[in-house]
Amino acid sequence: MSLTDDLWSDIESIYAEILQHPFVRGLTDGTLPRPAFRHFVEQDSLYLRDYARALALCGARAPQAAALQAFVEDAVGALAAEQEMLAGFGAELGEELGQLVLPTTRAYTSHLLAVAHGGSYAEAVGAVLPCYWIYARVGAHLLEKSSPDRLYARWIAAYGDEAFQSVVRRVLELTDALGAEVSPAERARMRERFVTSSRYEWMFWDAAWQGERWPV
Numbered sequence: 500m501s502l503t504d505d506l507w508s509d510i511e512s513i514y515a516e517i518l519q520h521p522f523v524r525g526l527t528d529g530t531l532p533r534p535a536f537r538h539f540v541e542q543d544s545l546y547l548r549d550y551a552r553a554l555a556l557c558g559a560r561a562p563q564a565a566a567l568q569a570f571v572e573d574a575v576g577a578l579a580a581e582q583e584m585l586a587g588f589g590a591e592l593g594e595e596l597g598q599l600v601l602p603t604t605r606a607y608t609s610h611l612l613a614v615a616h617g618g619s620y621a622e623a624v625g626a627v628l629p630c631y632w633i634y635a636r637v638g639a640h641l642l643e644k645s646s647p648d649r650l651y652a653r654w655i656a657a658y659g660d661e662a663f664q665s666v667v668r669r670v671l672e673l674t675d676a677l678g679a680e681v682s683p684a685e686r687a688r689m690r691e692r693f694v695t696s697s698r699y700e701w702m703f704w705d706a707a708w709q710g711e712r713w714p715v
């Protein structure tokens with residue numbers, strides 16, 4: 500099996516839970532409460548800043564120029580997505596968005612940055628991949644239904660869009676090329692990093708849904 504086939508098979512059940520999550524269902528049926536979406540937008544803009552750092556590190560560590568270019572472009576793309584998020588949704592969500600990084604956001608970005616700094620290049624790719632791939636899959640899935648809510652429809656369109664889908668295909672190809680080179684032990688480490696990030700993807704939506712806060 501290709502590496503990406505193995506990786507996806509490891510998270511089938513996590514992905515199914517994501518599609519079932521009331522936050523994700525609420526996007527398409529329009530029932531998602533605004534405060535939960537606001538929480539998400541606020542945390543996601545903070546997340547994207549550190550995600551861009553993790554992508555830039557993947558680029559810096561990539562052995563080949565094509566992967567260097569892909570990850571650096573995507574780091575810039577993630578920063579652009581952060582700005583679009585703030586510009587596109589910020590005003591409509593009312594008062595200024597907060598700057599406090601909440602527990603799940605901190606845990607997820609800490610994981611990404613720890614692996615991007617301290618793990619191997621292949622492990623770093625395993626860690627950043629769910630962010631691309633799960634959003635592309637969720638975006639494509641939700642695009643079929645879109646949403647009666649104008650804001651949610653816009654969010655869905657950004658990730659279901661062909662431009663994002665092609666960015667994700669490029670990284671999946673690069674991952675499969677890497678899969679042909681790495682040792683079985685390295686492949687196992689990549690899978691572990693990939694599953695951990697995928698769990699955080701579910702938790703990220705759930706934190707917005709629950710209105711997560713620091714307990715003290």
Ligand SMILES: Cc1ncc(CO)c(N)n1
Pocket residue numbers: 543546547580629630631634700703
């Ligand atoms: C938490 C999270 N994962 C992935 C993406 C995709 O860019 C995003 N914006 N936010």
Ligand SMILES: Cc1ncsc1CCO
Pocket residue numbers: 572573574575576577580630631666
């Ligand atoms: C927003 C985003 N998420 C994963 S990669 C990326 C930048 C795409 O150019």
